[in-house]
Amino acid sequence: MKDDKPVGASRRSFIASALAGGASLATAAGTRRAHAADDPLITETQDWNRYLGDGVDAAPYGMPSGFEADVVRRDVAWLTADPVSSVNFTPLYALDGIITPNGLCFERHHAGVALIDPADHRLMIHGLVDTPLVFTLADLKRFPRENRVYFLECAANSGMEWRGAQLNGCQFTHGMLHCVMYTGVPLRTLLDEAGVKTSGKWLLAEGADASAMTRSIPIEKAMDDCLVAFAMNGEALRAEQGYPIRLCVPGWEGNMWVKWLRRLEVGDQPWAQREETSKYTDLLENGIARRHTFQMDVKSVITSPSPQAPVAHGSGPLVITGLAWTGGGTIKRVDVSIDGGRNWRTARLDGPSLPKALHRFYLDIDWDGSELLLQSRAIDDAGYIQPTKDELRAARGVNSIYHNNGIQTWQVRQDGVVENVEVS
Amino acid sequence: MKDDKPVGASRRSFIASALAGGASLATAAGTRRAHAADDPLITETQDWNRYLGDGVDAAPYGMPSGFEADVVRRDVAWLTADPVSSVNFTPLYALDGIITPNGLCFERHHAGVALIDPADHRLMIHGLVDTPLVFTLADLKRFPRENRVYFLECAANSGMEWRGAQLNGCQFTHGMLHCVMYTGVPLRTLLDEAGVKTSGKWLLAEGADASAMTRSIPIEKAMDDCLVAFAMNGEALRAEQGYPIRLCVPGWEGNMWVKWLRRLEVGDQPWAQREETSKYTDLLENGIARRHTFQMDVKSVITSPSPQAPVAHGSGPLVITGLAWTGGGTIKRVDVSIDGGRNWRTARLDGPSLPKALHRFYLDIDWDGSELLLQSRAIDDAGYIQPTKDELRAARGVNSIYHNNGIQTWQVRQDGVVENVEVS
Numbered sequence: 005m006k007d008d009k010p011v012g013a014s015r016r017s018f019i020a021s022a023l024a025g026g027a028s029l030a031t032a033a034g035t036r037r038a039h040a041a042d043d044p045l046i047t048e049t050q051d052w053n054r055y056l057g058d059g060v061d062a063a064p065y066g067m068p069s070g071f072e073a074d075v076v077r078r079d080v081a082w083l084t085a086d087p088v089s090s091v092n093f094t095p096l097y098a099l100d101g102i103i104t105p106n107g108l109c110f111e112r113h114h115a116g117v118a119l120i121d122p123a124d125h126r127l128m129i130h131g132l133v134d135t136p137l138v139f140t141l142a143d144l145k146r147f148p149r150e151n152r153v154y155f156l157e158c159a160a161n162s163g164m165e166w167r168g169a170q171l172n173g174c175q176f177t178h179g180m181l182h183c184v185m186y187t188g189v190p191l192r193t194l195l196d197e198a199g200v201k202t203s204g205k206w207l208l209a210e211g212a213d214a215s216a217m218t219r220s221i222p223i224e225k226a227m228d229d230c231l232v233a234f235a236m237n238g239e240a241l242r243a244e245q246g247y248p249i250r251l252c253v254p255g256w257e258g259n260m261w262v263k264w265l266r267r268l269e270v271g272d273q274p275w276a277q278r279e280e281t282s283k284y285t286d287l288l289e290n291g292i293a294r295r296h297t298f299q300m301d302v303k304s305v306i307t308s309p310s311p312q313a314p315v316a317h318g319s320g321p322l323v324i325t326g327l328a329w330t331g332g333g334t335i336k337r338v339d340v341s342i343d344g345g346r347n348w349r350t351a352r353l354d355g356p357s358l359p360k361a362l363h364r365f366y367l368d369i370d371w372d373g374s375e376l377l378l379q380s381r382a383i384d385d386a387g388y389i390q391p392t393k394d395e396l397r398a399a400r401g402v403n404s405i406y407h408n409n410g411i412q413t414w415q416v417r418q419d420g421v422v423e424n425v426e427v428s
Numbered sequence: 429m430k431d432d433k434p435v436g437a438s439r440r441s442f443i444a445s446a447l448a449g450g451a452s453l454a455t456a457a458g459t460r461r462a463h464a465a466d467d468p469l470i471t472e473t474q475d476w477n478r479y480l481g482d483g484v485d486a487a488p489y490g491m492p493s494g495f496e497a498d499v500v501r502r503d504v505a506w507l508t509a510d511p512v513s514s515v516n517f518t519p520l521y522a523l524d525g526i527i528t529p530n531g532l533c534f535e536r537h538h539a540g541v542a543l544i545d546p547a548d549h550r551l552m553i554h555g556l557v558d559t560p561l562v563f564t565l566a567d568l569k570r571f572p573r574e575n576r577v578y579f580l581e582c583a584a585n586s587g588m589e590w591r592g593a594q595l596n597g598c599q600f601t602h603g604m605l606h607c608v609m610y611t612g613v614p615l616r617t618l619l620d621e622a623g624v625k626t627s628g629k630w631l632l633a634e635g636a637d638a639s640a641m642t643r644s645i646p647i648e649k650a651m652d653d654c655l656v657a658f659a660m661n662g663e664a665l666r667a668e669q670g671y672p673i674r675l676c677v678p679g680w681e682g683n684m685w686v687k688w689l690r691r692l693e694v695g696d697q698p699w700a701q702r703e704e705t706s707k708y709t710d711l712l713e714n715g716i717a718r719r720h721t722f723q724m725d726v727k728s729v730i731t732s733p734s735p736q737a738p739v740a741h742g743s744g745p746l747v748i749t750g751l752a753w754t755g756g757g758t759i760k761r762v763d764v765s766i767d768g769g770r771n772w773r774t775a776r777l778d779g780p781s782l783p784k785a786l787h788r789f790y791l792d793i794d795w796d797g798s799e800l801l802l803q804s805r806a807i808d809d810a811g812y813i814q815p816t817k818d819e820l821r822a823a824r825g826v827n828s829i830y831h832n833n834g835i836q837t838w839q840v841r842q843d844g845v846v847e848n849v850e851v852s
Contacts (some may be wrong), residue, residue, distance in 0.1 A: 045550050046562060052688070056638055058538025060668070061515040064500035065492065066531040069667045071546055076488030094485040099662040101575040105530055107490040108663065116481025122495055124471050138470060146745040148792045151525040151779035185779070187524040214480055237661065239521040239532065244484070244495045264476070274440040321570040355575035355609070356780055368572045 016086070017145075036167035042138030068107075074098075079107060080176055090114065091158075093179030094326065096305070097312040101147035102153070102355050102362040104182035106237050111244045112158055112180060115215035118264045122248035125212065127194075127232070131270035141248045144232060147189040147197075152231065152254070153361040155183040155329045157300045159257035159284055163405035165393060165412070169424040173312035177412060178305040181292040181327075186252050188233030191276065193227050195270070200227075204270040208277075209251050212266035219284075220258045220274035221253065225298070229254050232265065254333030256298040256358040257406075259284050269401075288400030302390050303409035304382035305337055308385070319373030328363045330384035335363040337383045342369065342379030344413060345392070346428040351380070376416035377427055394428055472774030485519045492791075498522075501532060504600055514538065515582075517603030520729070520751065521736040524763075526577070526779050526786040528606035530661050535668045536582055536604065538703070539639035542688045546672035548692070549636065551618075551656070553607040555694035558623030563591070565672045568656060571621075576598075576655065577785040579607040579753045581675035583681035583708055587829030589817060589836070593848040597736040601836060601848065602718055602729040607786040610676050612657030617696070624651075628694040632701075633675050636690035643684045644698035645677065649722075653678045654782075656689060678784040680722040681830075682710050696736050713825030727751035728762055728789070728806035728812050739844035743797030752777075752787045754808035759787040761807045766793065766838060768801030768851040769816070800840035818852055 068075065075098040079089040094110040111117075122141045124178045130136040158180035164170040171177050177200060195207075200223065207226045211217040221230070231252040234241060241247040246263025252261040274280075274296070285293040299402035309315050315322060324342075334357050339348035351365040365380070382390045391399075393410030415425040486578035492499065497814045501516040508514045518534040535541075546565045554560040588594040595601050619631075624647065631650045635641040645654070656675040658665060665671040670687025677684040683703060698704075698720070709717040730750035733739050733811040739746060748766075752759045758781050775789040789804070815823075817834030841850040 043550060043562065045548055046552060050544075050548070050636070052542040052544050052642065053636055053638055057537065057542050058537045059540055060501070060503055060513050060537065062506065063495045063501065063668075065529075066501070066533070066535075066666055066668060066843065068530075068663060069488065069543075069665075069671045071671070072664045076664060077484070077490070078488065079484055089484050092488075096663075100573070100659045101609045101662045103527060104660045105661050105663045106492075107487075107531075109490070111484045111490075116483055118476040119482050119493075120474075120476050124469055124474070125465060128470060138467065141587045142741055145742065146747060148776075148790060149747065149749075149778075151526070151788055153780070185525045185527045212477055214476070214477055216477065235524045237527045237529050239492060239499060239526045239529045240522075241493075242490055244487075244490060247493045247495070293503075317566055317570065323570060323573065352572075354573075356577070356782060358780060364575055366572065378609075 006031070019380050038318050065364040072315070075108070077110060080171065080174060091180070093175045094182050095108050095249055096179050096307045097310045098176045098180065099307070100325065100364070102183050102327070102364050103237065105190035106184065106239065106242050109160070109182035109184065109245060110180050112258065113213070113244070115213045117244045118192055118211070118213035119243060120212060120248060120264060127249065127266055127268070129194060129268045129347055130345040131269070132201040132204035132272065133270050134201065137198045139194070141234060144189050144234060144249065147193050149187055150231060151187050153183060153358045153363045154252060154254045155181060155360065156258045156261055157181045157329070158253055159259055159406040160299070162408040164406060165395070165408050165410060166402045174305050174307050174310045174412070175312055180258065185238065186231055186233040187314040188231035188252065191230035191232055191251070194232060195226060200270050203272050206271050208267070208269040208271060208275050208276050209260070209262040209265060211246070211262045214266040217262055217279060219280055220277070221260060223270070225253065225256070255300060256258070257284065257300055260298065269374060282327040284406060286400065286406050287403040288361045289403065297407055299332035300329070301407065301409045302330040302332065302335075302382050302384040302388045304380040304390055304413050306340070306378050306380050308329050308413055309378065309416050309422050310414050311422045311424055314422050315371070315416060318420070319371045322369050322371040324367040324369060324378065326365055326380050328365055328380070328382035329361070331360060331380065331390065332384050332386045332388060333359045334385045335382055336366040336385045338363070339364070339381045339383070340367040341379040341381070342376045345379050345411070348381065360372070373418060377425070378414040378416060379411050381411055393426065439462040440581070441781040458572070499532070501534060502599060504595065504683070510561060515604070516698055517599045518606050518730045520598045520603050520605065521734045523731065524749065524788070526607050526751070526788050527661065530608065530663065531604040532667050533608065533666070533669060534582070534604050536682070537637070537668070538641050539595060539637045542635070542637035543667060544636060544672060544742040545686060549672050549690070549715055551673060551690060551692070553618060553622040555693045556625040556696065557629035557694050557790050558625065561622045563618070565658060568613050568658060568673065571617050573611055573613050574655060575609055575611050577607060577609045577674060577782045578678045579784065579786045580682045580685055581605045581753070583683055583724070583830040586834070587834040589832050589834060590821070590826045590829060593850050598729050598731050598836070599736060600736045603685070604682070608660040610655055610657040611659035612655035612676065615654035615675070617658055618656060625696050627696050630695045630698050632691070632693040632695060632699050633684070633686040634691040635670070635686045635687060636688040641686055641703060642701040643686060643697045644701070645684060647694070649677065650796055651682070679722055679724060681708065684722065708830060710830050711825065713827065721831055722754060724753070724755035724813045725831065725833045726754040726756065726808040727804050728804040728814055729836050730764070730804050730838055733802065733840050733846050734838050735846045735848055736845050739795070739840060741845070743795050746793050748793060748802065750789055750804050752789055752804070752806035754806065754812065755784060756808050756810045757783045758809045759806055760809045762787070763790040763805045763807070764789070764791040765803040765805070766800045769803050769835070772805065797842060799842055801849070802838040802840060803835050806834055817850065
């Protein structure tokens with residue numbers, strides 16, 4: 005699916021189609037109640053009331069309803085090279101809660117999806133350790149394991165926004181983000197098994213794909229909350245998420261969550277691999293590139309209404325909802341503005357509040373039908389407040405594509421169409 | 429997939445095939461470490477290290493790895509009528525954590541899967557209310573919503589175990605169970621919108637499928653924690669789970685979680701529908717049938733090792749894991765026995781402990797290779813203790829197929845094969 009274009013290009017057909025889907029709901033306009041007691045859909049027996057439906061045998065592994073066929077990962081044709089895109093995006097605008105279904109978790113590959121028979125996979129630990137070790141997947145499954153819900157955000161998420169509103173919809177501006185429950189062995193358990201020497205201060209994690217994706221991780225983080233995960237949302241990792249094993253580096257940039265993890269080397273200083281020098285560093289205005297900006301800062305985005313989720317029902321009750329997260333821990337509060345940041349209301353946080361996981365928020369309003377400038381601003385439990393894009397630009401310039409956690413603005417027009425805009 | 433047979437029938441090919449999959453892992457036998465530094469899988473470059481993998485465009489909605497093709501819902505051929513089965517089972521033996529992927533949530537239908545265009549679906553509230561109302565899905569999405577993780581267990585789960593060990597594997601003995609994060613509108617919000625009269629004491633919930641699945645629910649429960657849900661694990665409900673909307677009745681038997689929910693009638697007494705009289709009642713030894721046994725009692729099961737998840741690695745470190753749940757609230761403790769209930773050890777509970785959700789437990793042991801009789805026993809926060817099957821039979825006889833929360837026993841043989849057995 006390649007259906008996104010820069011703002012201003014022909015979006016009208018997309019919106020028109022979205023609104024057409026809601027046209028039959030006009031009975032509810034201006035209220036949350038429909039009183040259509042003479043509706044034939046109520047008074048007449050429908051086919052699905054009358055005839056036996058399919059049994060269970062058709063789908064041993066089930067798929068979404070055909071009516072949800074538009075809820076898919078999408079790429080952006082002009083972002084990466086043809087013929088094979090290396091990134092797609094989670095359809096955040098169509099999702100709710102804090103769990104991302106495995107089939108919708110965004111992908112970012114550096115040499116495509118490595119397809120590995122788990123019987124052939126090995127994980128080696130070596131370097132500054134007492135005993136170099138090699139583990140099979142079956143070996144790993146004999147260690148005590150943990151289950152944790154974590155968000156994973158690519159460092160380049162919202163990267164296009166440094167230079168102004170460019171992409172239509174939170175799927176594209178914020179969709180290099182997902183949140184699942186991981187099952188795995190604490191990395192410290194495996195490192196302890198090998199015995200890290202006192203001179204061991206850094207860890208190199210390497211993937212088994214053709215790019216040998218490689219990142220340096222401080223040993224303190226490795227011994228803290230990292231996992232070598234083999235399951236997500238209860239089942240085996242998906243191939244595109246590193247099957248059979250990936251590293252989880254909670255709260256830190258997604259690029260460090262090495263997929264198809266095959267090698268962990270303990271050293272006394274950080275390495276200088278491609279993906280931590282020419283990429284995944286933050287080039288400042290003065291030409292200096294900041295390295296080791298590991299943590300993902302406090303951030304939020306309104307997922308609906310948003311450009312791909314226009315308001316189809318007119319004025320009246322309107323649910324504004326979105327996601328907030330922080331690499332530092334939990335979200336303490338989310339504020340929502342409907343007037344471009346002049347006034348703020350405290351949103352309702354709902355669902356479990358888990359460290360380094362997504363948080364779901366809502367603001368339920370009675371929309372008067374006038375134009376809105378929607379913004380959300382997250383505050384984490386350490387007191388960090390999500391900045392505006394202009395504050396970020398003042399501090400770091402616009403040379404980088406990474407670590408943009410600026411406040412996003414959606415303009416909701418009177419006709420319900422939503423646009424990606426900036427306000428100052 | 430129809431591959432299960434009663435205990436004693438030819439299971440050998442299944443087990444042999446399962447063990448063959450682990451044969452290449454023999455380097456780790458008796459330990460959790462492999463030291464195979466001369467393993468060509470380490471020393472030689474493999475194809476997946478060498479060649480570019482698939483890009484992201486192939487699968488806008490992703491599926492599991494082909495190596496996980498056996499992790500599917502399965503039915504039991506002799507349980508329900510041909511040609512179309514009306515029930516299948518969650519592959520609990522292959523899962524971890526507490527979230528069930530949507531594609532693996534068991535199905536139970538009374539007239540097959542109703543396929544409904546959400547634009548054509550209506551929910552009516554009538555009866556003893558001030559204002560009868562009709563809602564579209566779009567209407568429902570304008571009310572404040574909640575996100576909650578709940579288990580759903582069919583009242584007939586483990587039903588075959590009343591009369592002794594009959595099915596091979598926790599997929600079949602306990603797999604009418606799943607646990608997802610639901611998003612929906614509190615039922616009380618909708619009932620308040622209609623205005624329940626003071627004479628309104630019961631609610632009738634009816635589905636839009638051809639069976640018009642119908643159950644009576646006390647108004648206190650309806651006003652407590654029930655949800656009218658439209659999403660599971662973040663995305664729209666699956667068709668087989670009631671798309672576009674289903675009722676969630678947390679902690680109560682799955683049959684009450686009416687799918688394709690189309691009608692809610694408020695009355696002054698319970699109804700006597702088919703699914704709450706001839707079915708879903710508990711026929712006692714004396715011929716009396718207990719009605720309204722709504723709550724699912726405290727229960728647990730070891731998911732691995734289990735008949736479909738034999739021990740392939742020989743003696744040494746062994747992870748024993750399972751699930752515990754209670755309709756009453758949270759799980760306080762799980763005990764595990766390896767000797768058929770003579771001695772008990774406290775298991776480690778891991779992951780979030782959420783009310784009326786699954787809880788994951790582990791006991792990490794060093795297996796000496798001798799035969800084991802594995803059992804788990806859950807205790808909830810109200811102090812209820814999961815009973816033995818014999819205690820259940822003494823209290824209720826064996827006429828019913830519902831509400832069997834007895835302790836399950838798995839025999840682990842010296843060769844790692846696991847059998848469903850009973851001990852007294």
